[in-house]
Amino acid sequence: MGDAEGAGFGAGLEDALSGRMHHTIRTLGVERARELAATAEDRRCVEAAHLVLSDDALEAGFLHSGFALTALPHRKPVETLWRREAPGLVLSVESGREQSGEPVGIPYGAVARMILLYLQTEAVRSQSREVELGRSLNHWLGEMGVSNGGEGYRMVREQSRRLSMCRLTFYQATAGGEAVRVDNGGFVRSAILPAPGDTADQLPLWRESVILDEGFYASLLAHPLPVREAAIRGISGRSMALDVYVWLAYRLHVLSAPRPISWAALYGQFGAGYRVIRQFRANFREPLALALAAYPEAKVDVGEDGITLRPSAPPVPERRIGRH
DSSP states (O other), rough: OOOOTTTTTTOOOHHHHTTHHHHHHHHHHHHHHHHHHHHHHHHHHHHHHHHHHHHOOOOEEEEGGGGOOOOOOSSSSSSSSSEEEETTTTEEEOOBTTSOBBOOOOOOHHHHHHHHHHHHHHHHHSSEEEEEOOHHHHHHHHHHOSBBBBBHHHHHHHHHHHHOOOOOEEEEOTTTSSSSEEEEEEBBSSSSSSSOOOOOOOOOOSEEEOOOOOEEEEEEEHSEEEEEEEHHHHHHTOOHHHHHHHHHHGGGGSSSSOEEEHHHHHHHHTTTTOSSSSHHHHHHHHHHHHHTTTTTOOOOEEOOOOOEOOOOOOOOOOHHHTTT
């Protein structure tokens, strides 16, 4: 085959950032791309890109578009109130409490995002607040790479409990700058999992169904954001990459001209947990590369001053969205 990289082919993070990785896979095949991937991060990008490029189903998932601008924490927070601000929108999540008054904790990380994505997707597809759980959720989480045994079991149980008991509020800014409460409830009206009754490292049966909070459901139907299920599967274990992918899915397809985004602005949206911009910038390239690997249509330039978003096709074609 010769010097593939010298011929403009590559399978590293920089290739994912520039879009060359998709060209490599399409031209040389995924096996050659895997050979060119030098690190675990490179290989993760190759696998995510391959999943999307080989996906013929084009299935759409859905989530509230507010999560494209604000998000849950990535790591276990110590505070009992999580607040994130974005232009025109504020997300506030308050921990639920035990009967004793002890806080349960705020949902966080990739598993919480995956459970929420399932609940929202099924609600939009069925146009119903009542979402079937049981085998459906177990199967979906398995398809997305979330283990239902051992540590995976403990994390799913913990995040389900936190999601079931927390209080969610979206505030939207008016033209005059006043913050107006959009909805103020929870994600769901009842527990997602049965009460703990065993110590086995396997998920017990879920409840037969769960009912989404009325305010959250109404807001979701008013502001649904379609995403590609194959892409979510490719990046499911990385919460920052999930947030970046959702943000790109929300922003790129509505642009009419290139839009520069400074590192300071990116830090303001995605930098929770990083003390300084320099630290954030050094660690942001990997989740950005993974998100772009899972979004072949995305056109994004990375530069010294930040990134530039360019008008791009949506991750899910309009004709597929209409089916749900």
